[in-house]
Amino acid sequence: MSSLLPLISEILPMILPSTTEVTRADQLKPIPDNEGRSIRDSAIVGKCDKMCASVLRIPPNSWSPIHHNSEQDAIINVVSGTGTLVVKEGFGGELRHHELQPGDFAFVPAWTEHQARNDSDQDLVWVITQSGPRPVGAILTDWGGQEIKTIE
Template identity: 50%
Template sequence: MFKMASLLPLLQDLLPMIMPSSVHIARARDIVESPADEPRGVRVVQREAIVGRTDKMCATVTVVKPQSSTTVHHHGEQDAIIYVASGSGFLLTSPDDDASAPKRHALARGDFAFVPPWTEHQAVNEAQDEDLVWVVVRSGPQPVEVALTDWGGAQAKEGQQGGPSEEKQSSL
């Protein structure tokens, strides 16, 4: 005699094949606004591309203006894959110890980077006149971003130096 619990894994595999799902398209024109539309003084803008559509992953777009950087942050339990859509810059990751500088990983258009869960990192754009645009795909339905006061620092509070300074905009 079968127990209902033994059917659960089978149902989870079959249900997506039986139940129709819809495709969702996020258009670039709806995600990345023109420079004239960007708020004055904001140096980093994060916009939702595909968020809340599945429980397994989400995608955002991060635009880092020239001579700017994101806060030092991590994505909690989420894995993240970064794709450089345009520009070039650096992915800084946690130093080996308190006396070391953060590790610098140069990234240019077309490059990918994998950032494991809880890994402190920062996007840096040292260019004079070109935006750095990253597409970030994370495990989980909603993006998690925990801003820190510094490398190995405490979680930053809203508005605190080192805290969340990015403007977060939903495109959809």
């Protein structure tokens, strides 16, 4: 019977009807970070077990906290504004700065410490898709620092 479970879980979505979920822009629910400099809006969360999406808004001359997404990989799509994705990479923990503009995509692997920076005079808006039913992770005190808040 246990050998049938993977097969059933693949076939079941094809048999059972499902509904399309739409979240309108005016339905987004803002969640400010711990310092009030960036705002994350849940867009599609808890609708399936494999992915979720949120909108990150960073006002001019602001930044997100340094954080990681725990076990979740993330794909960032820049909607508007220009900004910098700062990422701690490699065994030496080198900080790399990736300049992003509208239409750009970035992949951030699980457990990678990163920060979004907006040094411009316009809002920065990113759509973030993560590999889980809802965003998870942790906000850190600094690069390589202690966790000060868990994102659940």
